Amino acid sequence: MNLRRLKYFVKIVDIGSLTQAAEVLHIAQPALSQQLITLEDEFQQQLLVRTKRGVTATEAGATLYRHAQLILRQYEQAQADVKSAGQTLSGQVSVGLAPGTGASALSLPLLRTVRARHPDILLYINENFGTTLSELIxxxxMDMAVLYGDKPVHGLSFQLLMNEELFLVAPRSMGITQEQIAVTELRDVPLLLPRPYNYLRKYVDEGFARVQMIPKVVAEIESASTLSAAVSAGIGATILPDSTARVVAAAGDVVQCRIVSPVIKIPLSVCLSDHLPLSEPAAAVKDILLELAGDLALDVRFESGADSADT
Structure with missing residues (x-):
């Protein structure tokens, strides 16, 4: 098996047509068909099914397609790393940032620092849901993502950046004036939270369960702008990590209140592949992320006074 044959196979699956793939690859269709036959002989599996609409991958073909993408990407990384050895770091690095998380506070500092230290690195930032980012990795x-969670998953590894405390963010009209509020005091507070599969929601539910309560959820919202507007409009309160809570609290006539008894914390981590090595540029960007996250963690502790004993 050779890399060219894998490239041909990936292109055929991407396009879904042998004829069109041959045109894009600038190779005669009979020659491309022969490359496919050779590949199927090597694996002793039928990889594609021909239909009136074109070709689709069999189950074996879909499996090879996933591996081929990884193999080709690793080869490209190896080429770039060898070419740039001893020179200024360059190349593309993709970083996912889950919206509505502490990751949002890292985006601008990350852009600035990468530009300052490694101007030849092309940084791609994708803000998306954590589940989508995990799948891309x-x-x-995608090289890496900053999102909530720290439990190992097959195919992924997590490196903890910081643990953020959760805060209540409520419209001032609710009359909540104290700096701290016990979970038991939230029994009748209408809450705007994400869906149950969301990591933040899971930690909130677990925190309430520790005092044998269920949060009073009146709406499930996963849009940061809509959530902020709904809280400001007095529709309900929400529960957010400290870094995000401060942003929402500053944007409207709302108050931020530390949740205690129990204190609820959520881990913010760098998510990586557990089997694909990072390219040298990606490793450099990861180091910057870890550095910036350390600074963010110190800022969060200092501004929230979270060094006080848990209540």
């Missing part, structure tokens, strides 16, 4: 289509 598993498939080798």
């Amino acid at each position: 598993m498939n080798g289509r």
Whole structure:
């Protein structure tokens, strides 16, 4: 098996047509068909099914397609790393940032620092849901992501950046004036939270369960702008990590209140592939992320006074 044959196979699956793939690859269709036959002989599996609409991958073909993408990406990384050895770091690095998380506070500092230290690195930032970012990393289509969670998953590894405390963010009209509020005092507070599969929601539910309570959820919102507007409009309160809570609290006539008894913390981590090595540029960007996250953690502790004993 050779890399060219894998490239041909990936292109055929991407396009879904042998004829069109041959045109894009600038190779005669009979020659491309022969390359496919050779590949199927090597694996002793049928990889594609021909239909009136074109070709689609069989189950075996879909499996090879995923591996081929990873192999080709690793080869490209190896080429770039060898070419740039001893020179200024350059190349593309993709970083996912989950919206509505502490990751949002890292985006601008990350851009500035990468530009200052490694101007030849092309940084791609993708803000998306954590589940989507995780899938992109598993498939080798993204280098890393900053999101909530720290429990190992097959295909992924997590490096903890910081633990953020959760705060209540409520419209001032609710009359909540104290700096701290016990979970038991939230029994009748209408809450705007994400769906149950969301990591933040899971930690909130677990915190309430520790005092044998269920949060009073009146709406499930996963849009940061809509959530902020809904809280400011007095529709309900929400529960957010400290870094995000401060941003929402500053944007409207709302108050921020530390949740205690129990204190609820959520881990913010760098998510990586557990089997694909990072390119040298990606490793440099990861180091910057860790550095910036350390600074953010110190800022959060200092501004929130979270060094006080848990209540």
